[in-house]
Amino acid sequence: MNNIQKIGIGLFLLSLIIFTAVLGLNSYTLSSDGLSHITNDVHRNAIIEEAEKTGALDKKYSNNIAFIGDFKSILNNTQASLESSYKSNPPADVSEWDYKMGDWVMKDYTINTLKATGDGPVSNNPLLFLFLTFGLGIIGGLLFILPKFRALPGIKNDNIYHSALTRGLTFTPRVGILMATIIGVLIYGFKYMNGAIFWPLVTAIVAGLITLLVFLHEKKKETGPPRSASVPITGWIGFFAGFYLIGFYILLYWMPEYITNWTTIVDPVSHMLSGNDASQWFLYGLMYTVIVIVMGIRMMSKYRHNKYQRVRTASVMFFQTCIAFLLPEILTRLNYPYYDFKNIWPLNYTFFFDWNINNLIESGGLGIFMLVWGIALIVLGVPIITYFYGKRWYCSWVCGCGGLAETMGDPFRQLSDKSIRAWKYERYIIHGVLVFAVIMTAMVLYHFFTGSTRVLFLDSNNIRQWYGFLIGSAFAGVIGTGFYPLMGNRTWCRFGCPLAGYLGLVQKFKSRFRITTNGGQCISCGNCSTHCEMGIDVRHYAQRGQDIVRSSCVGCGVCAAVCPRGVLRLENGSTDIGERAEEVRNVHIEDLINAK
Amino acid sequence: MKIVIIGNGISGISAARWTRKLSDHEITVISSETEYFFSRTALMYIYMGHMRKVDTQPYEPYFWKKNRIDLVKDHVDHVDFDNKSLTMKSGDNISYDKLILALGSKSNKFGWPGQDLKCVAGLYSMQDLDNMEAHSAGLKRAVIVGGGLIGIEMAEMFRSRDIPVTILIREESYWNNILPKEESAMITRHIYDHHIDLRIGVNLGEIVDDGNGKACAVIIKETGERIECGYVGLTAGVSPNVAFLKDTGLKIERGISVNNHLETNMPGVYAIGDCAQISEPMPGRRPIEAIWYTGRMMGEVAAYNVCGREVAYDPGIWFNSAKFLDIEYQVYGDVLAKPPEHHATFYWEHPDGTKAIRLVYDVNDKTILGFNVMGIRFRHEVCEKWLKEKTHLEKVIEDLSLANFDPEFYKQHEQDFVDAYNKQTGANLKLKRKRKLDQVLKFLKA
Numbered sequence A: 001m002n003n004i005q006k007i008g009i010g011l012f013l014l015s016l017i018i019f020t021a022v023l024g025l026n027s028y029t030l031s032s033d034g035l036s037h038i039t040n041d042v043h044r045n046a047i048i049e050e051a052e053k054t055g056a057l058d059k060k061y062s063n064n065i066a067f068i069g070d071f072k073s074i075l076n077n078t079q080a081s082l083e084s085s086y087k088s089n090p091p092a093d094v095s096e097w098d099y100k101m102g103d104w105v106m107k108d109y110t111i112n113t114l115k116a117t118g119d120g121p122v123s124n125n126p127l128l129f130l131f132l133t134f135g136l137g138i139i140g141g142l143l144f145i146l147p148k149f150r151a152l153p154g155i156k157n158d159n160i161y162h163s164a165l166t167r168g169l170t171f172t173p174r175v176g177i178l179m180a181t182i183i184g185v186l187i188y189g190f191k192y193m194n195g196a197i198f199w200p201l202v203t204a205i206v207a208g209l210i211t212l213l214v215f216l217h218e219k220k221k222e223t224g225p226p227r228s229a230s231v232p233i234t235g236w237i238g239f240f241a242g243f244y245l246i247g248f249y250i251l252l253y254w255m256p257e258y259i260t261n262w263t264t265i266v267d268p269v270s271h272m273l274s275g276n277d278a279s280q281w282f283l284y285g286l287m288y289t290v291i292v293i294v295m296g297i298r299m300m301s302k303y304r305h306n307k308y309q310r311v312r313t314a315s316v317m318f319f320q321t322c323i324a325f326l327l328p329e330i331l332t333r334l335n336y337p338y339y340d341f342k343n344i345w346p347l348n349y350t351f352f353f354d355w356n357i358n359n360l361i362e363s364g365g366l367g368i369f370m371l372v373w374g375i376a377l378i379v380l381g382v383p384i385i386t387y388f389y390g391k392r393w394y395c396s397w398v399c400g401c402g403g404l405a406e407t408m409g410d411p412f413r414q415l416s417d418k419s420i421r422a423w424k425y426e427r428y429i430i431h432g433v434l435v436f437a438v439i440m441t442a443m444v445l446y447h448f449f450t451g452s453t454r455v456l457f458l459d460s461n462n463i464r465q466w467y468g469f470l471i472g473s474a475f476a477g478v479i480g481t482g483f484y485p486l487m488g489n490r491t492w493c494r495f496g497c498p499l500a501g502y503l504g505l506v507q508k509f510k511s512r513f514r515i516t517t518n519g520g521q522c523i524s525c526g527n528c529s530t531h532c533e534m535g536i537d538v539r540h541y542a543q544r545g546q547d548i549v550r551s552s553c554v555g556c557g558v559c560a561a562v563c564p565r566g567v568l569r570l571e572n573g574s575t576d577i578g579e580r581a582e583e584v585r586n587v588h589i590e591d592l593i594n595a596k
Numbered sequence B: 001m002k003i004v005i006i007g008n009g010i011s012g013i014s015a016a017r018w019t020r021k022l023s024d025h026e027i028t029v030i031s032s033e034t035e036y037f038f039s040r041t042a043l044m045y046i047y048m049g050h051m052r053k054v055d056t057q058p059y060e061p062y063f064w065k066k067n068r069i070d071l072v073k074d075h076v077d078h079v080d081f082d083n084k085s086l087t088m089k090s091g092d093n094i095s096y097d098k099l100i101l102a103l104g105s106k107s108n109k110f111g112w113p114g115q116d117l118k119c120v121a122g123l124y125s126m127q128d129l130d131n132m133e134a135h136s137a138g139l140k141r142a143v144i145v146g147g148g149l150i151g152i153e154m155a156e157m158f159r160s161r162d163i164p165v166t167i168l169i170r171e172e173s174y175w176n177n178i179l180p181k182e183e184s185a186m187i188t189r190h191i192y193d194h195h196i197d198l199r200i201g202v203n204l205g206e207i208v209d210d211g212n213g214k215a216c217a218v219i220i221k222e223t224g225e226r227i228e229c230g231y232v233g234l235t236a237g238v239s240p241n242v243a244f245l246k247d248t249g250l251k252i253e254r255g256i257s258v259n260n261h262l263e264t265n266m267p268g269v270y271a272i273g274d275c276a277q278i279s280e281p282m283p284g285r286r287p288i289e290a291i292w293y294t295g296r297m298m299g300e301v302a303a304y305n306v307c308g309r310e311v312a313y314d315p316g317i318w319f320n321s322a323k324f325l326d327i328e329y330q331v332y333g334d335v336l337a338k339p340p341e342h343h344a345t346f347y348w349e350h351p352d353g354t355k356a357i358r359l360v361y362d363v364n365d366k367t368i369l370g371f372n373v374m375g376i377r378f379r380h381e382v383c384e385k386w387l388k389e390k391t392h393l394e395k396v397i398e399d400l401s402l403a404n405f406d407p408e409f410y411k412q413h414e415q416d417f418v419d420a421y422n423k424q425t426g427a428n429l430k431l432k433r434k435r436k437l438d439q440v441l442k443f444l445k446a
């Protein structure tokens, strides 16, 4: 590492510290001015009244935690008093739903009030803080990355297993963190479902069943612990990085009111693009895009000698920046529906939700086109393109989750578990999620067309709420990205993504794509398996001269890149895929004997 | 029947796996090096931090139990061929019905003064690797004696930790006893590009003791120059690891003599891999070929023979591959540093000096004899078929794209190659085929 790179790291860390500190840098004064964003007069006046009563009006809070605490209880009390006053004395001129205050608007009120009443360095100088966080982060990252372009081109995996960031954790702490996270998610989910135990319980039972199936299958005595876990190494920086990411996602999904200062600093960008204030989703989209671009540049520097990697990385950078981030913002500005043209159901699980369908239908020609486009991708795009090129066309060329995994996640790809046990878990879970997505969507559509929410004992609103919580947020975000430094960069894509499950089925059973092995050249070194982000034991096939046809392969091409003997090649061809994927294809003696 | 295999390297393990596939015999594999089979070729990647030790094990631990292959971690001190019994270091005795010797190699030492000091070692075993690791912290310079494949790997290992490296080779350019002149020059340049201090045309004089039994410098024989260093790697080749079997009646020359069924002179005893010396090798092949691929094939052949299905060892057409720092290398067929009269060659090198293709052919009838590729990947099966079928050089050139195995989007150089060939010979060849898997498979089946 040279000095410029050290400065880069320093700047990056500084930006991270400032970014974190930003959350606590504002003070808040609950004034009636600060509530003027609430257009509902009944609500606004009731809140002001309640605030006055509790003495919170015009009181100055030095941080958002105290403010949110008080404000939430004010809202709760207001809600209750509106409720009772509606009962005792129903107003003539206001409808019930405008009069009463629903849970959903309370969330909006909280966030918008925080943004409006915030005062202090962040609110007064959002641009300065935009520079100190995003700006410094980008500059620091680039200072670290750009000098790498000067190194001789070639494989750059030196010392990844010596670095406390990228070497991962041992089996026990890793499983411990995973279990704690799952239990935490279920407990929080119980709360999220307003105290209904049904779905968290079903989830826990399914998880138990899968584990039982995996272990029953292993016939215990034959199988040791998963291979990729048996060496004692502790990547403590990775541990903290994972922790930070997990925390970030929890705030983002479930406690967005605590991160309004972050949205304040990106407001100027949002105003420029869509004209609106930034929501937490805008913040997330912007961060995501910036990270994909900066880390994409890193990926390019790492694989300067490899055009497949360069083109592929450019592709994910393009799709994230233009199609996933900019285009929807511009559509919003032009009063069209917010729409990400490359996001496909069931990854895009809200596609068939009533509000989305209605929104698209009501948006004229373009909206109808979006609806047709989305459905065409599902029924034609996925099978046809996957038939010709394998699922890689989506997973490692187009997809946003894949894009993040291939850029920010690249330093962690070696941490995926290569054991047979992990593979078993993978198959149960990913197909389980696919089934869940299909059932959930079927119920939502049934609801949409018939107006009835119930099928048997299931409630369509309930199931979709749980899906959004468990799969959409907890799995895809908290575990999917938070576990990069703990379980590799494709945890979500490998174990969870229902679209990957669908693409994978097409790839396995009807596709021309395979990884071919080069005759007898494999030396069983294990580079390919180690650096497979999907946890495929590539070597298992390569050393037998077998072509590789696996549903999970996202075709990132890194196995072929790191193989020191030129054994692997990603190829599409219409012939012989089954035959070449047979076990022990390349054994010369069988040939000799058969020939006799 | 009880089959005992000494050595859990690629040859021993291949023998065990194939024996299991073919039979129900009892199988025991003994090694004193590691509990589980690992890929020796991946030693460097452990040191460089690309992989952990477990990642170099091609099979998960449960594999052995599942396939009823007993693993014994112990050292065989003595073999009693008459009583079919092994004496182990631990004091145990293990008897066998059939024995497969897969003992591997050991690093050469040529009697240099100081060769047994601490911090002087070859790179062959896991213990060598551990030793290297143990002495790497704070290392100011390492000196590597001998080029070759392991020498350059060792240099790459030290460079991955920014430890300065000097390599001493006797030759005038890197590995020029195996590589033709141009390729050897290319790698020599590449070594310098990586800031490795390669000293050509020199021999090791002695290794200097620091007074505590540790190496602290080497002295070059020719010039007397002293190079301070904290580690000396001895990578001047390997030789069969057979010393403990001397005077047991087993016929040993450089390696253990075997016929083409891999049988030694002792009944029911076979030798395979690095330690075996084929008495009558196939034409063009060497009696000892200490490489991964031959070990794998011998293991398979030995298994057939042990199980009573007689198969002769036929390694087929020679192939090998390596990677010199960032330049990959593949060879198919006969490409010799000092070719005989009837070998002619056509060589093309990319202007950037890191990629090259060499075709070797017979001057008399222009049939193809060999391929050497640097920085470009070729397809094994295609080259093999051309060689087997003694294809005409120009036919090969016209179809050269079929052999290209580089990743998608890589620039293909076949056209440059053809242009160069046409220019030099006045021929007017055109590329006839495209690099397409379907075409390749069709060609392979034809």
Ligand SMILES: Cc1cc2nc3c(=O)[nH]c(=O)nc-3n(C[C@H](O)[C@H](O)[C@H](O)COP(=O)(O)OP(=O)(O)OC[C@H]3O[C@@H](n4cnc5c(N)ncnc54)[C@H](O)[C@@H]3O)c2cc1C
Binding pocket: A523, B006, B007, B008, B009, B010, B011, B012, B013, B030, B031, B032, B033, B034, B040, B041, B042, B043, B044, B074, B075, B076, B077, B102, B103, B104, B105, B123, B124, B125, B149, B150, B153, B241, B244, B272, B273, B274, B275, B290, B291, B292, B293, B295, B321, B322
């Ligand atoms: C660093 C390095 C890189 C290499 N790279 C390549 C390459 O890229 N391509 C290639 O083709 N080849 C390569 N080779 C060579 C290749 O690894 C060997 O040819 C191959 O491993 C030999 O396999 P083997 O099974 O014959 O012996 P080994 O792998 O040496 O196995 C023999 C085993 O037997 C054990 N043993 C021996 N005697 C006893 C005893 N008395 N008691 C108990 N155990 C005993 C040894 O400890 C050892 O574990 C490389 C070698 C090295 C060292």
Ligand code: SF4
Binding pocket: A521, A522, A523, A524, A525, A526, A527, A528, A529, A538, A539, A542, A543, A562, A563, A564, A565, A566, A567, A568
């Ligand atoms: S990286 Fe290449 S040589 Fe190593 S195990 Fe994989 S396919 Fe074989």
